[in-house]
Each structure stands twice: as structure tokens, then as C-alpha cells.
Amino acid sequence: MPKIRSILGYMWAGAAVIVVFATFLGSGFFSRTLVAASGVKISPLYTGGEVVRSVDHGSYRALIHRPVFDALIGERKEGFIQVNWEPLAGLPPVIEESIDYTGDGKADFSVRIDTKTGKTMLTHINPQVTSIEESVKLDDGWVVRVQLKKD
Amino acid sequence: MKINPPQARQREGMVKTVLLTVVMAVITIIMFSKGKIPQNTKELIALILTILFANTLFFLMVHTGKTDRYRAVYFSTFAVMLIISFISHMFGARGSMSLSEAKVLQCEVPFCHLVIPMTLVPMALTKTIIFPGSLIGGYASIASMFVLWIGATLALGRGFCSWGCFYGGLDDGFSRVLKRPVIKKINPKWIYLPFAVLLFVVLTAAAYLSPTYCTWFCPFKAVTEFEAVTSTKILIQTIIFVSLFIGLVIVLPILTKRRTQCAFLCPFGAMQSLTNKINVFDVRIDKEKCVKCKRCIQVCPTLSMSEESLEDGRARITCMKCGKCIDSCPKGAISYHIKGTDVAGNNNAYRLLFLFAAFLFISIFSAHIIQDGIVRVLKLITTGSMIL
Numbered sequence: 001m002p003k004i005r006s007i008l009g010y011m012w013a014g015a016a017v018i019v020v021f022a023t024f025l026g027s028g029f030f031s032r033t034l035v036a037a038s039g040v041k042i043s044p045l046y047t048g049g050e051v052v053r054s055v056d057h058g059s060y061r062a063l064i065h066r067p068v069f070d071a072l073i074g075e076r077k078e079g080f081i082q083v084n085w086e087p088l089a090g091l092p093p094v095i096e097e098s099i100d101y102t103g104d105g106k107a108d109f110s111v112r113i114d115t116k117t118g119k120t121m122l123t124h125i126n127p128q129v130t131s132i133e134e135s136v137k138l139d140d141g142w143v144v145r146v147q148l149k150k151d
Numbered sequence: 152m153k154i155n156p157p158q159a160r161q162r163e164g165m166v167k168t169v170l171l172t173v174v175m176a177v178i179t180i181i182m183f184s185k186g187k188i189p190q191n192t193k194e195l196i197a198l199i200l201t202i203l204f205a206n207t208l209f210f211l212m213v214h215t216g217k218t219d220r221y222r223a224v225y226f227s228t229f230a231v232m233l234i235i236s237f238i239s240h241m242f243g244a245r246g247s248m249s250l251s252e253a254k255v256l257q258c259e260v261p262f263c264h265l266v267i268p269m270t271l272v273p274m275a276l277t278k279t280i281i282f283p284g285s286l287i288g289g290y291a292s293i294a295s296m297f298v299l300w301i302g303a304t305l306a307l308g309r310g311f312c313s314w315g316c317f318y319g320g321l322d323d324g325f326s327r328v329l330k331r332p333v334i335k336k337i338n339p340k341w342i343y344l345p346f347a348v349l350l351f352v353v354l355t356a357a358a359y360l361s362p363t364y365c366t367w368f369c370p371f372k373a374v375t376e377f378e379a380v381t382s383t384k385i386l387i388q389t390i391i392f393v394s395l396f397i398g399l400v401i402v403l404p405i406l407t408k409r410r411t412q413c414a415f416l417c418p419f420g421a422m423q424s425l426t427n428k429i430n431v432f433d434v435r436i437d438k439e440k441c442v443k444c445k446r447c448i449q450v451c452p453t454l455s456m457s458e459e460s461l462e463d464g465r466a467r468i469t470c471m472k473c474g475k476c477i478d479s480c481p482k483g484a485i486s487y488h489i490k491g492t493d494v495a496g497n498n499n500a501y502r503l504l505f506l507f508a509a510f511l512f513i514s515i516f517s518a519h520i521i522q523d524g525i526v527r528v529l530k531l532i533t534t535g536s537m538i539l
Contacts (some may be wrong), residue, residue: 005491013504046281
């Protein structure tokens with residue numbers, strides 16, 4: 001029995017060297033496999049969640065994400081909705097957009113962004129809309145996050 | 152008590168050393184160059200220097216039987232080169248070390264292994280990663296760091312903290328500045344603090360779906376990237392990062408000669424202590440040979456050797472397999488060991504097998520970073536700028 005344990009130990013130690021090679025030589029393959037097999041994504045708290053609607057304005061378009069209330073289990077009371085405008089080159093000096101994120105045909109809030117100064121104004125319509133969380137120029141567009149609260 | 156210098160070190164003869172170094176040299180040449188000879192002179196110089204550096208250290212490790220002395224040189228060089236490479240990369244890509252809101256919202260923040268413990272619970276329950284990075288591709292993608300972590304855990308266990316972590320070389324290096332410690336007595340209970348930090352950051356990260364250690368406590372933000380100071384909250388975070396870096400990575404390692412950040416704060420290290428069970432290598436003490444001189448207890452940079460360890464014949468679970476106790480033991484009673492084998496067995500074979508896995512890991516992992524660091528230093532010397 002001790003001899004078998006010893007042989008297994010040596011085999012395991014030899015396998016450690018192989019694991020090192022596999023880790024570096026197969027990094028790309030294992031990374032892709034890991035992501036595909038696990039099905040993980042970046043949290044919507046960072047990506048802004050899935051885009052549910054796109055509004056075409058000719059030289060630019062607005063991408064409206066789903067409202068994000070994600071919590072570890074269930075939903076939080078406070079969340080946000082993200083809207084992106086892109087591409088950067090097609091943006092007008094002032095962006096004005098009314099957003100209907102509930103899909104009831106009525107605007108829930110409207111934003112006005114001065115893309116030269118970054119000054120962003122929010123007009124609340126839906127009482128769930130609270131304030132501007134972020135208004136940031138990106139490499140290829142502009143993004144606004146508006147804070148929401150649940151009833 | 153007067154202690155004689157180490158006598159029974161696991162050194163190898165010249166022929167065996169040369170043969171093993173030739174094998175390592177062939178592997179490193181292939182791995183470091185990726186099968187291509189660089190056309191750029193600076194890159195060629197960097198490649199040659201990196202190969203020579205790695206193989207000289209490997210030769211010395213095998214021939215002298217000293218592990219920690221040469222490992223520390225490699226490990227600290229890796230950490231310094233990472234900072235040079237990373238900071239100049241950030242300046243090249245963003246114009247500063249600070250992290251803009253745009254990069255966070257575009258999910259372009261480089262991922263590091265320290266975030267892994269905080270991502271596990273949210274990943275299990277929500278199938279999402281709570282970090283604004285890139286899953287695949289880009290600089291330091293999330294999936295590639297997970298693969299690296301899994302590989303490191305299988306091959307080295309907690310040995311990653313002494314043979315792979317690109318931050319650990321900093322406090323390891325600073326812990327060697329003074330010949331003798333100024334602060335000699337440290338309560339060994341401090342080694343449990345990282346487990347408390349681990350529990351705290353795992354729970355808070357799960358509750359807030361935010362990598363709380365990165366946001367509030369990571370000392371290495373001070374030398375990699377941090378959010379641009381645009382609010383009082385970010386100012387407080389920045390003060391915490393810088394204070395922890397100065398305290399735990401520079402000042403305390405110098406004063407105590409211990410790796411204080413790794414031993415008393417790092418939650419990733421604590422997690423590696425727990426996952427170390429699946430690794431085949433450990434550090435064992437031959438109780439027959441041990442004369443209880445306690446030199447290992449004095450020198451261990453992570454307080455992983457204690458009187459109980461000497462009684463049990465094994466290092467504590469916080470052992471990072473750096474090899475310092477092995478180098479310092481005057482009786483050759485401490486050695487790397489392969490689980491399942493006899494402690495008093497073929498210690499040279501155990502050490503060589505561990506050394507091959509560990510040295511390959513650090514050399515391959517660090518190769519690109521050290522080469523990039525050398526190229527940037529050469530560029531600084533020749534053009535006055537480190538940005539490529």
C-alpha cells in the first residue's frame with residue numbers, strides 16, 4: 001500500500017509539470033471553453049444589461065438597455081437604466097431623447113445632453129425615475145445611467 | 152545557541168545540474184520566444200537577457216541546493232517588471248494610471264487573480280462576473296486569469312504565492328532589505344487575519360455584487376491603477392490603498408523581515424491555503440533529523456513554522472513553499488515533499504520535481520512581462536520615454 005501511494009504521488013507530481021505546460025499553452029482554448037461551458041457573462045451592473053430597444057436618428061442611434069435591479073437573489077429596490085448613443089462621430093452637439101423603458105407607449109423620462117460640455121439634464125415623468133447616476137463620454141459614443149426605484 | 156551553517160543541503164553535482172539546465176534552457180527558449188526570433192533589436196536583447204536570467208537562476212538553484220535565495224531574485228524582478236510594464240502600458244493606452252468611468256462602463260478594466268474569491272459566490276448564483284473586465288481577449292481577461300488560477304492551484308497550490316503572484320515579489324523583496332528584523336515579536340494569531348478578510352470580502356462582494364477588496368482594500372492599486380479622484384469617497388479609497396501599500400508592502404516587511412501583506416491581509420492567499428489540499432507538494436520536517444533549533448520559525452516570512460509544526464512534522468496551511476526554511480535548516484531536516492511518499496525518502500527527487508513545476512510556472516508566466524519591462528527600460532534609456 002505505501003508503495004502504491006508513493007507511485008501515485010510521483011505520478012501526481014509529474015502531472016503537475018504537465019499542468020503547467022497545459023495552463024500556458026492551452027490558455028486560449030481553456031479560456032474559451034470555460035466561458036462557453038459555464039455560460040457566465042459580465043454582470044449587468046457593469047454592462048448595463050441587455051439592449052432591448054434601438055432608436056435610429058440617422059447619423060446616430062440610441063440603445064436602450066433593460067432596467068437593472070439585479071441582486072444576488074431576487075431584485076433590489078434601487079436600480080438603474082442605461083442608454084447609449086453611438087457612434088461618437090455622428091452625435092449632434094445636443095442630444096435630446098425621451099425614453100419609454102416600460103414599453104407602455106408613454107415616455108418615462110427625457111434627457112438632454114450637451115456633448116460639448118457634458119452637462120446632462122433629466123426630466124422625470126415616471127415617479128420611479130430618480131436622478132442621473134452617470135453621464136460619460138465613451139470611446140465611441142455617450143452613455144447615461146438614470147437611477148430608478150421600485151414602488 | 153550557536154547554530155552551525157546548513158550542511159545537508161540538497162545540492163546536485165555539476166553533470167546533473169548542467170543536464171537539467173539544458174532541458175530547462177530548451178523549454179524556456181521555446182516558450183519565451185514563442186518560436187520566433189524578434190526582428191526588433193530591443194526585443195531581441197530583452198529575449199536573450201530573460202533567457203539568460205532564468206537559466207542562470209535555475210542552474211544556481213539546482214547546483215547550490217538553495218531555493219529561496221534565487222527564487223526571491225526572480226520573484227522580486229517579476230514584480231518590479233510588472234509595475235514598469237503595467238504602468239507604461241496604462242500611460243500608453245490611457246495617458247495616465249487612473250481608471251476613468253468610461254473604461255469601467257466599457258468593461259475594459261484588467262482583471263487580476265485577487266478578485267477571484269469575490270466572484271465565486273455571485274458567479275454560482277447569478278452566472279455573472281462582478282467585475283468590469285473583458286471575459287475573453289484584451290489585456291488580462293477574466294477567463295485567462297481563471298485558467299491561470301486553476302492551473303496554479305493544481306500544480307503549486309499555495310506555492311502560487313511564492314512562485315506566481317506578480318505582487319508578492321514586492322513585499323518579499325522589501326522583507327530582505329535589513330539583515331535583522333527591527334520588530335521581532337509578532338503574535339502568530341495574525342496569520343488568521345487573511346481568513347477573516349477572505350470571509351468579509353466574499354460576503355460583502357456577494358451582498359453588494361461589487362468586488363469590495365478591489366474597491367476598498369487592495370494595496371496594489373497604488374502601483375497599478377486606481378480611480379481618478381473625483382469625489383471624497385474615491386479620495387478615501389485612494390488614501391487606504393496608498394496607506395496599506397506603504398504599511399504592509401514596504402515598511403512592515405522591512406521592519407519585520409516578513410511578507411506582511413501576503414501573511415496578514417491577502418484574501419487570495421487565504422483561499423489558496425484552503426485549495427492547497429488538492430496539490431501534491433508540501434513542506435515537511437523529518438522529526439528524526441530536527442534538532443529544534445527553531446531557525447525555521449525565525450526565518451519563515453509568513454509565520455507558517457511554529458513549535459507545533461516541528462512536533463507535527465509539517466508546515467502550517469499558510470505555507471507558501473518559498474523554501475526559506477529549507478535553505479536555513481542546519482540539519483537538512485526540512486524539505487519539499489510529495490504527498491504519499493516517505494518523508495525521509497528521496498528528498499532530492501521531491502525537490503527537483505517541485506522545482507521543475509514551480510520554476511516553469513514562474514518563468515513562463517513572467518517571461519512576457521520581464522521582456523516587456525526590459526524593452527521599456529531600454530526605450531527609456533535610448534529615447535527618454537517608456538511608452539511604446
